[in-house]
Amino acid sequence: MERAMGISHFGAAAAACVFMLAQGARAEEAGPHLAIELNAVAPAETGCLISFMARNGHPAAIERAVFETVLIDRAGQVERLTLFDFGDLPAGRPRVRQFSIPGLACDDLGQILINGTSACEAGTLGEAACAEGLDLSSRTDVELIG
Known part of the structure; x- marks a missing residue:
């Protein structure tokens, strides 16, 4: 036995x-890629504060990453289209980026769609560094999709 x-x-x-x-x-x-995690969604004085953790897994920095983002309510309807400017994302280092969305009740938010890249300044990595192999995840009950 x-x-x-x-x-x-x-x-x-x-x-x-x-x-x-x-x-x-x-x-x-x-391979090398950019990972964005929806880390927290919290009520704020004027609306909703959305926090992301970004990890640049590329061998070089991304000087600026701006994403066209769609906020979708729990009923599946588009609440608004906006741009989230993640700024600079150094290679191999996590960065937290927060966005305050006025007039949005966090409880109404069902999904966040990364609709595309509005700007990507990534030097020798090229513009594809912000979009190709983009890894999206969420630690909240709000789904991050793209």
């Missing part, structure tokens, strides 16, 4: 190793 449990534990450990290797391979396949 001990032997069977040893094999079972070995099998579980082997499966975990295979899973971790597969995850690492996927990250390598993705």
